[in-house]
Amino acid sequence: MAEEVADVLRGRILAGRLKAGEPIRQEHVAKELGVSRIPLREALSQLAAEGFVTLAAHKGAVVAPLSLAEVEELFELRLMLEDGLLARAIPHMGEGDFAMLDALIDESRAPDGLKRWGELNWRFHEVMYLPAGRPVTLKLLRRVHDNIDRYLRLEITMSAEGRSRGYREHEELVELARARDVAGARKLLARHITATAENLSRTLKARAEA
Structure with missing residues (x-):
């Protein structure tokens, strides 16, 4: 039951029906x-x-604020961590991976994939980087992904184009890894x-100006 309530409230936040800084009236929602x-x-504890x-x-x-500065910092950190992990992982990846x-x-891409996007996106990157043999870095990256998940949900929920691009680029990344094209994979x-x-920055700016 708690998970179902969290899904409803999360959906309202992502759709903008509950705006940043708005209190959630618990008696009314219940x-x-x-x-x-x-x-x-x-x-609410789960959403927090x-x-x-x-x-x-x-x-x-209260609905948490969306921070443009936080987006920029989190994605800079994400790129720094993932670039190193990817370069180390590709030479050690096998057909099972x-x-x-x-x-x-x-x-x-399945019908319930959107609902599970955060989980599946993390699993994809985790499987991609496990062969790097850098568990401490991977653990740190997990924390970054957890912090970034809300913003990713906003992007993929509001933008069909963003979802399509994400699927396509994940497929291309696997193809480059199969070809052992480290330089090409890092560039992608x-x-x-x-x-x-x-895209997230543009979305946040548009929401702030609305």
Whole structure:
């Protein structure tokens, strides 16, 4: 039940129906969705962990702000970490790795792929970089991806073009890795991450001006 409530509230935040800084009226939401306060509190705790809301004593839950500066910093850090991991991983990747990557791309294109985008996107990058043999760097990258997930959800939910580009570039990245084209893969990765950051920046600016 808590997961279902979280899905509803997350969807409203991503669609802009609940705006940054807006308080979430828990009594109203509980009544509207026909749930008790316990699953609602669990849902809000989950959304707080994902970065969608902030929880404060005596203030309740408030939709977390979207920060353009944070987007820029997170994507700079992401590119720095992923570039090194990719270069180290490609020479050690085998057919088992490529089969898993292909399967994850297929899953992301499935009807429920949009709902599971954050999970599937991370799994794709995790499988891609595990052969690098850098567990500490990968753990750090996971934290960056967790912080970035809200912004990625905004991009892929609001933009069909963004989703199509993401699928296509993941497929191209696997093809380059199969060909052991490290330089080509690094170039594509940089373009992939930079384009996503730029699209998100435009989306955030448009929402701020609306």
